[in-house]
Amino acid sequence: MQRKIRVGAVSYLNTKPLVYGFEHGMMADSVDLNIDFPSKIASMLLEDKIDVGLVPVAIIPEMKEHYIISNYCISCDGAVASVCLFSEVPLDKIEKILLDYQSRTSVELLKILIKESWKIDPVIEETTGEYRSQISGTTAALVIGDRALEQRKVSPYIYDLGLEWKKFTGLPFVFAAWVSNKKLDTDFIDSFNEANSAGLHKIETIVEENPFSEFNLIDYYTKYISFELNDAKEKALGLFLNKISSGTLLVN
Numbered sequence: 001m002q003r004k005i006r007v008g009a010v011s012y013l014n015t016k017p018l019v020y021g022f023e024h025g026m027m028a029d030s031v032d033l034n035i036d037f038p039s040k041i042a043s044m045l046l047e048d049k050i051d052v053g054l055v056p057v058a059i060i061p062e063m064k065e066h067y068i069i070s071n072y073c074i075s076c077d078g079a080v081a082s083v084c085l086f087s088e089v090p091l092d093k094i095e096k097i098l099l100d101y102q103s104r105t106s107v108e109l110l111k112i113l114i115k116e117s118w119k120i121d122p123v124i125e126e127t128t129g130e131y132r133s134q135i136s137g138t139t140a141a142l143v144i145g146d147r148a149l150e151q152r153k154v155s156p157y158i159y160d161l162g163l164e165w166k167k168f169t170g171l172p173f174v175f176a177a178w179v180s181n182k183k184l185d186t187d188f189i190d191s192f193n194e195a196n197s198a199g200l201h202k203i204e205t206i207v208e209e210n211p212f213s214e215f216n217l218i219d220y221y222t223k224y225i226s227f228e229l230n231d232a233k234e235k236a237l238g239l240f241l242n243k244i245s246s247g248t249l250l251v252n
């Protein structure tokens, strides 16, 4: 028997529609599903601990070999709600920004916006564990995922990175895509896409199965997060990858 394909997916609520099929028995004989936060899934794909992952697109330039295997992704066209810079002061008063250790893509997106759009010059600091309690005074922080939906209730200034990118480029934005580090069989890919789409017709069930009081999940899945990888999103992805791999950030 062929071994199972090792699949990694993000543990946040935004991924639930895409993994619904797998979590409800689809491809159980051919897929071994691992769930973790995005930067962890990214390392797993880079270290070949998984064969395919819903990974932060920012790691694509680091991969020796990569294939975007699916028409589904985690993206937005305008505000995304769950990727934001949170602050107690407005942008021009921010002196330090803490990055989110769980993110790879949004960290790079934030750096682009800081340099090319907002033109501010804060100190940037990495984090490794809980850091949201340090958002105070002129110290702001990038927070992604479910924790960002919670933080919306706490911080007075919220800069939504999906919206800021749209204002800057006029384009949608792709945060994560299904990427494999080796060629996978087309039959597998077809079934994989089918399993991905299963949950997209089950949004109300998914919301019922995942009670969350901090944000309206129907709105989140239908007005903020978008799941289809279309031409405009591919164009946006190309522009983003070009910006992070061409060194423009260093030159400007």
Ligand SMILES: C=C(O[C@@H]1C=C(C(=O)O)C=C[C@H]1O)C(=O)O
Residues within 6 Å of the ligand: 010, 012, 014, 038, 039, 055, 056, 057, 074, 080, 082, 083, 102, 103, 104, 105, 106, 107, 144, 145, 146, 148, 175, 176
């Ligand atoms: C929209 C989001 O996109 C996520 C952001 C990622 C990143 O910044 O590396 C990776 C995966 C996505 O799930 C979110 O989690 O809120």
